[in-house]
Amino acid sequence: MLRTLGTCYYPEHWPEDIWAEDARRMVEAGLTWVRIGEFAWSRLEPSPGDLQFEWLDRAIEVLGQAGLKVVLGTPTATPPRWMADRHPDMFAVDDQGRPRGFGSRRHYCFSHKGYFAESQRITRLFAERFGKNPHVAAWQTDNEYGCHDTIISYSEAARDGFRTWLQVQFNDDIAALNAAWGNVFWSMEYRAFDEIALPNLTVTEPNPAHVHAFRRFSSDQVVAFNRAQVEIIKDHSSAPISHNYMGRITDFDHFKTGDDLEIATWDSYPLGFLEDRVGASPEQQRAYARQGDPDFQALHHDLYRAVGKGRWWVMEQQPGPVNWAPYNPAPLSGMVRLWSWEAFAHGAEAVCYFRWRQAPFAQEQLHAGMLRPDSKDAPAMAEAMQVAAELKDTPDVQPAQAPVALMFDYDADWAWATQPQGQGLSYFGLIFDVYRALRRAGLSVDIVRPETRDFAGYKMVLVPGMMHMPDDLKQALAASQAQVIYGPRSAARDASFNIPNPLPPALPGLDVTVSRLETIRPDMPRPLKGGGAAIHYVEELEGTGEPILRTNAGEVIAMRDGHKIYCGAWLDDDGFGMLLRQLAIEAGLTVRDLPEGIRVRQTATEEFWFNHTAAPVKTEVGLLPAAGVLRRPRPAC
Amino acid sequence: MLRTLGTCYYPEHWPEDIWAEDARRMVEAGLTWVRIGEFAWSRLEPSPGDLQFEWLDRAIEVLGQAGLKVVLGTPTATPPRWMADRHPDMFAVDDQGRPRGFGSRRHYCFSHKGYFAESQRITRLFAERFGKNPHVAAWQTDNEYGCHDTIISYSEAARDGFRTWLQVQFNDDIAALNAAWGNVFWSMEYRAFDEIALPNLTVTEPNPAHVHAFRRFSSDQVVAFNRAQVEIIKDHSSAPISHNYMGRITDFDHFKTGDDLEIATWDSYPLGFLEDRVGASPEQQRAYARQGDPDFQALHHDLYRAVGKGRWWVMEQQPGPVNWAPYNPAPLSGMVRLWSWEAFAHGAEAVCYFRWRQAPFAQEQLHAGMLRPDSKDAPAMAEAMQVAAELKDTPDVQPAQAPVALMFDYDADWAWATQPQGQGLSYFGLIFDVYRALRRAGLSVDIVRPETRDFAGYKMVLVPGMMHMPDDLKQALAASQAQVIYGPRSAARDASFNIPNPLPPALPGLDVTVSRLETIRPDMPRPLKGGGAAIHYVEELEGTGEPILRTNAGEVIAMRDGHKIYCGAWLDDDGFGMLLRQLAIEAGLTVRDLPEGIRVRQTATEEFWFNHTAAPVKTEVGLLPAAGVLRRPRPAC
Amino acid sequence: MLRTLGTCYYPEHWPEDIWAEDARRMVEAGLTWVRIGEFAWSRLEPSPGDLQFEWLDRAIEVLGQAGLKVVLGTPTATPPRWMADRHPDMFAVDDQGRPRGFGSRRHYCFSHKGYFAESQRITRLFAERFGKNPHVAAWQTDNEYGCHDTIISYSEAARDGFRTWLQVQFNDDIAALNAAWGNVFWSMEYRAFDEIALPNLTVTEPNPAHVHAFRRFSSDQVVAFNRAQVEIIKDHSSAPISHNYMGRITDFDHFKTGDDLEIATWDSYPLGFLEDRVGASPEQQRAYARQGDPDFQALHHDLYRAVGKGRWWVMEQQPGPVNWAPYNPAPLSGMVRLWSWEAFAHGAEAVCYFRWRQAPFAQEQLHAGMLRPDSKDAPAMAEAMQVAAELKDTPDVQPAQAPVALMFDYDADWAWATQPQGQGLSYFGLIFDVYRALRRAGLSVDIVRPETRDFAGYKMVLVPGMMHMPDDLKQALAASQAQVIYGPRSAARDASFNIPNPLPPALPGLDVTVSRLETIRPDMPRPLKGGGAAIHYVEELEGTGEPILRTNAGEVIAMRDGHKIYCGAWLDDDGFGMLLRQLAIEAGLTVRDLPEGIRVRQTATEEFWFNHTAAPVKTEVGLLPAAGVLRRPRPAC
Ligand SMILES: [Zn+2]
Ligand SMILES: [Zn+2]
Ligand SMILES: [Zn+2]
DSSP states (O other): OOOOOEEOOGGGGGGGGGGHHHHHHHHTTTOOOEEEOOHHHHHHHHSSOOOOOOOHHHHHHHHHHHHHEEEEOOOTTTHHHHHHHHHHTOOOOOOOOOOOOOOSOOOTTOHHHHHHHHHHHHHHHHHHHHOOOEEEEEEEEEOOOTTOOOSSOSHHHHHHHHHHHHHHHHTOOOHHHHHHHHHGGTTTOSGGGGGGGOSSSSSSSSOHHHHHHHHHHHHHHHHHHHHHHHHHHHHHHSEEEEEEEEOOOOOSHHHHHHHTTTEEEEEEEEEHHHHHTTTOOOOHHHHHHTOOOOHHHHHHHHHHHTTTTOOEEEEEEEEEESSSSSSOOOOOHHHHHHHHHHHHHOOSEEESSSBBBSSSSSSTTTOOSSTTTTTSSOOHHHHHHHHHHHHTTTTOOOOOSSSSEOOOOOHHHHHHHOOSSTTTOOOHHHHHHHHHHHHHHHHEEEEOOOOOOOOOOOOEEEETTOOOOOOOHHHHHOSSEEEEEESSTTSSSOOOOOOSSSOOOEEEEEEEEEEEEEEOOOOEEEEESSSSSEEEEEEEEEEEEEEEBBBBBEEEEEEEEETEEEEEEEEHHHHHHHHHHHHHHTTTOOOOOTTTTTTEEOOOOEEEEOOSSSSOEEEEEEEEEETEEEEOOOOOO | OOEEEEEEEGGGGSOGGGHHHHHHHHHHTTEEEEOOOTTTTTHHHSSTTTTOHHHHHHHHHHHHHTOOOOEEEEEEOOHHHHHHHHHHTTTOTTTTBBBBBSSSSSOOOOOHHHHHHHHHHHHHHHHHTTTTTEEEEEEEEOOTTTTTTTTTOOOOHHHHHHHHHHHTTTTTTTHHHHHHTTGGTTTTOOOOGGGGGOSSSSSSSOHHHHHHHHHHHHHHHHHHHHHHHHHHHHHHHHEEEEEEEEOOOSSSHHHHHTTOOOOEEEEEEEEHHHTSSSSOOOHHHTTTTTOOOOTHHHHHHHHHHHTTTTTEEEEEOSSSSOOOSSSSOOOOOTHHHHHHHHHTTTTTTEEEEEEEESSSSSSSSSSOSSSSSSSSHHHHHHHHHHHHHHHHHHOOOOOOOOSSEEEEEHHHHHHHHHHOOSSTOOOHHHHHHHHHHHHTTTTEEEEEEETOOTTTSSEEETTOOSSSHHHHHHHHHHHHHSEEOOOTTTOOOOSOOOOSSSEEEEEETTTEEEEEEEETTTTTTEEETTSEEEEEEEEEEEESSSSEEEBBBBBEEEEEETHHHHHHHHEEHHHHHHHHHHHHHHOOOOOOOOOTTTTEEOOOEEEEEEEEESSSSTTTEEEEETEEEEEEEOOOO | OOOEEEEEEGGGSSGGGGGGHHHHHHHHHOOEEEEEHHHOOHOOOOOOOOOHHHHHHHHHHHHHTTTTTEEEEETTTTHHHHHHHOOTTTTTTTTTTTTBBSSSOOOOTOOOHHHHHHHHHHHHHHHHHTOTOOOOOEEESSOOTTTTTTOOSHHHHHHHHHHHHHHHHHHOOOHHHHHHHEEEEEEEOOSGGOOOOOOBOOOOOOOOHHHHHHHHHHHHHHHHHHHHHHHHHHHHHOEEEEEEETTOOOSSSHHHHHHOEEEEEEEOOOOOOOEEEEEEEEHHHEEEEEEEOHHHHHHHHHHHHHHHHEEEEEEEOOOOOOSHHHSSOOOHHHHHHHHHHHHHHHTEEEEEOOHHHHHHHHTTTTOOOOOOOOOSOHHHHHHHHHHHHHHHTTTOOOOOOOOOOOOOHHHHHHHHHHHHSSSOOOHHHHHHHHHHHHHHTTTOOEEEEEOOOOOTOOSSSEETOOSSSOHHHHHHHHHHSSEEEEEETTTOOTTTTTOOOSSSSEEEEEEEEEEEEEETTOOEEEEETTSEEEEEEEEEESSSEEEEEEEETEEEEEETTTTTEEEEEEHHHHHHHHHHHHHHHHHOOOOOOTTTEEEEOOSSSEEEEEOOSOOOOOETTEEOOOTTTEEEOOOOO
């Protein structure tokens, strides 16, 4: 598959007489793709029913004639002001009960039936008008579902939808729901589904089963919303359909929306993310302030390769300082190129820079583009052009299965969020720590979805923190020939958020039981024999498994039975590093101990080395300059 | 009085066919008491008027037949969902104006007349049905009044109740209220009682007299709510009635609810409290993370001995990790035994472990019990059985008056909360610091209520921080033969929250005047001559009293006239330690300087030593192991 | 002009029979002025229309007969309780949508037409009654506009007013508004002015143009509210009219309210401010806890000299501990005197101590006065009397233009608040850092308003951070003979909050362009060649200007063309210190490097030295004691 570049463009923001020049410069810069349309509703339908699509026809034509392929976005993330008159209750409601009104974007509740119909209507108008346009080579639904915390809404529409959803889940049997949730606990039993409220504004915490069910419902609403658009587009177009996911948005199941789409894309803002969502220490934030976290983007690349069933892009690549993080530094020179190549190394089909020209107005006026507001090249332009030039000499992407599989389960993320048991603990955080340990060992990783049952080809499979594990998954893992690493907190809950009996994890082929669990203060790590420490979440293990890791105080932290291993604690970087390197070596993998900030990624035919630090680093493949990228044929194993 | 153990049990949570086995194991474990019923309303009255009490009859019978004594709780902390249909405005309202709805517990406003009547109705049904049941050996009203910040409600019901309460307080004379509150200050004068609103959502802080009156009203509402249940139960039962207070809940006057009850009980969660409410430094939290604060439980023991007029229990003793603190570690081995013995050392009649079996469902599924969810023994079981065995060889409790009295005044706590004058300052915090200094000196302490006028038998009486002191209390203290230690902030306000004239403290027999006061940053302690420092709250003293403590800069911190002492500052541990040890020695008390984490408590006949640290400590009674308890006959004075 | 002292008095708080004695003691203390009336509405009109002005007649007569001059305040900051019945929607609404109700003060929305009329009515009653009273020598409108965050209200009244205001701004052309704001950006276009909502409770941040316009509107509402009172008073009185501004309240344009007033006054609480609004480091807070920040009051003095067009007072001078800061220490002995003299050194006509007698009731019962609640002298009294005595031997104030002008633009403060781009960044903070650097260099500074076009007499003019600079200002500065120092962020936005093209700053006579900008973490200062560092906000500069400051890494931080200098970064104290000292020397100014906490201020005839530290400091004018003030004739240049 050919590696390509692109950008995001807003013809409606600029005078029509500069469109052609913009298109020409895009092509000149080596770009293939241009995404348009996703925020343009107010210009396409200024008043209800007053359709003004001609300008978009012309814009597509200008771009297409210049040789660009268009990704057309449905504009449902930004309904115009008049929509609020038609549907005054269309807004999401926050957990404090306040409607989240008009004036920015994503101002809708996924459960609102009126807006749902409007989103179908405008999608149908798009599909009918542009479905056969030869320049429209791909579609995007909406924009960044979940950005700005917009999945979960405590609206009346959501409440009504939730009741109906529960009624279906429980076959209209309220007693079954009461039993499944343990509502007897504090006399919380319902007599009918329409007695159920949303789990906010309670006196103390609501029932976790209630919260978790509401999260599942909320995710399903997104899947349905997205699917409705997909079905309409498919009626009129054979171009592939995508959605651009945002970094560390875990409030809905991307695998399930992905099932309805051909391509997964995501929006990669390494510096913004390091400031506002990676969760790095201040030291780490200082060290990588101008490069971004060395693993955060890679994890998303691997995740969206899975979500896209192999087909994925970066739809928005940070090209310079952004406007929305607590602090907004500029990238180190070379990082835009590095980020681009890193995406390709992980199998991206395309990398699109957001955005073409910095807008001098409105919310993102301090968000850099490839061009400055005065249309001069911004620093990103030269790096993008360098990547474009390098791509010309590059063989096509040859994706390959990685040797290591790491399961990522959105449902588990909601379960941890519902019941963290320790301040600040999250499933994503645990997965990220495990992923980082694997990467520091030089391993290439596949993220696999929770429905995976065939683990053939993997030498190591990790399922940390997956709070509910269906029986057939347990069986599939038990049957796998891979080194399988469970825990902590794996299989800790049944499907209805109860503690199972026998106690967790109840794994076939590995006799280990979590007899008790603790969460511990961050300033109280428990040192491990051999180095590193157990942190955050520590389980007490019983069973006949062979202890393979202990604290200095002698507590058993991990047990094994052959190539099944249960790790009953969250470990720090050294702890996970040592344990996983040792297990990887056993599994026959080539393991490295990479220098700080150096990362390696292998495709079927190539091996990429990246220097995420701001200084040259000596490596086994030579001195890598700051922000350096080295590409070489994949060595024989 | 016999020392006994017990547990908290929820027959409605378990299949009826395991009740008998559970009861048998309780007895086998050495337990005497089993508390039940307090959250069972939805199973007893699934729909309004549809009474289903038979299962509870059977549960009591099974438990009773096994030899257990039942404590029966009224279920008014968890009204069922249908109650919200009958009384849609029954919920408390938070200070931001949001109703605190159904879905957890304690979802009612004490001022709501409709729910008040419902609470009487269900209590009457309980009393009529179980009042003569021979196995019901004690009662509990409701559950943990005030837990989850549920005393103060800004509802319309509370507003109406407050207006009526004020009308009574001020003899229907609004001018008297305006004068008493100084409402002229910012043109806040009212023309009628129904012009008075609740003191929330004002532009800047409301009148402290307004706030403080609302807190007095809110406390009175709890007293009335509780009394209504007590009166009904007493009509049908002669068993003693109790309520289980929660740690550091000071928003209502426990002495006044206690006046209507035979027994005070409280719920002791040493590890959860250390994490979420003790206010300890991070170092202290690390040192005692698995043992709990060495003084926090003891203070409550002494407090509830006073609230219970000598009769008190621990109704819920933490048996392992809980689910609700920021971090939830497991107790150090031996601490469950230590906590039990500490309660007995302070005069407890009974210690009940919460709960019998860990629930695999709902909010507290990660709250440990004596049994694991799979019914195997949890670690607490062995320690409880050890205590049960040790109790067999133990003489009965012989309570004794302590040599030191420390006055605790809920009204003063509300006064400090109303007007802290320095960030983070609280009356409870001051009392706790004084109490800790006394304990570190090896002294046994009686908490005494503010209505106390007879101080006979005490060698030392302390009344720190009591912002309003009635004249007859001043006279009684002046007449006492004890060493009396006032201040800081004693008698600083009149009954209506005004600064009195002559200026405070205006004590008979001790000429000292607070001419000015400061609150100071925590990072600016003022070192004292001789060691320690004044912190937080520092008064400037005038008068003819003899200065006995000065800062290094020469400011007078404490003055005396004979055995009346006024201390005009909050002191740090060393400061209070030195001052109080010196005054105790003068008062003829035996004073120790106990090693870190070691505490001593004397009853009439015994002396108990406790090691709250995680390592053995050398003491004058020998080496105490970590979590060690030593019991010996009380030495002659 | 004669320097005078005064106090703030509340006759309505005290029995009438002590008024004469109070007045006598005021005169005896050397006071000239007494401010009264501003919170007395409920006593003047206890019920609507029931006017009770006789007591105020008598109070004025008693004070006047004693020889005092009265400043009479309109009582509009504290409408009585009955006003809320007449205008239930008169309250401001906070950004979360909650009305900010009755029970303290400032409980009104500036946009409410009903309350606006009431404020005119009561002002007219005041003016008619007291306009010719010979003892009423000055007026004050309302009290501390903006205190308690009361400028910006999200009420319906504000929304309606904002729509009308926009309609006027945009000549009833909604397309012009859409274009000016760039509303196309996220389909935020309006079809009519009545579609515009207030910029709160949006999903993510609203359009900065929307926010900034709302701030301009909110400021204009204050100007109109104030002007309405002024016009009425002027109809009946020839006494000068003032308003007492509060420290660091920047939400409305004080210059514009000042245009309608004869005198600007402000309320100076050095210790409270250091704790709650200066933004100093903990070390600085410790060092100056009892003295206040050495520059914060001085900046306000210079600001209000500009706001008052030369005529300004301190209307409320902190005399001891206050009640409202996080911590409330007592001033170091001598500081009340120092603060008084510092105000005179900056040109104050009068300094009034707040308040005469500490109130024993209501919100400020712990706010010190000149008298204690028991009417004895508080510590401030002796210092005020010393100042009064010293004033007798003192020549009149001879104001002089300072050699340095620093422009202060409220509109720029709103622009930074609208778009800080880095956490915690504010225009006021930048101005304060620049001001401090100038003061540490021993320079006297004039604050100049943004409408200033004549810079004659200034050797140095600084316009840092002024995000919008009108063309005629640019021209006037270019034409000035002074050393002109722009940046960072000067002229970064056009009048509608868009990035201009050509890119900023686009200054005549200085070829510099900000090609990119960054905000950086506080823990990542960028060291400068020669010392100091760039912090917070760093621009990348292009152009032919001569680089005069670089980072160690070689990035250009400042450029010049002759005596026009652009500084493209926020600098730390050392950075601003070095740069500004060097530029001042070039400009022919005498520059000092003052010891820590020492400050100098020159008037036309005098030079004042102040020691803000708590220890004696050796200076070029000799040893200055702690809190020391030295006054000497101004040395020849
Ligand atoms: Zn075409
Ligand atoms: Zn029986
Ligand atoms: Zn007169």
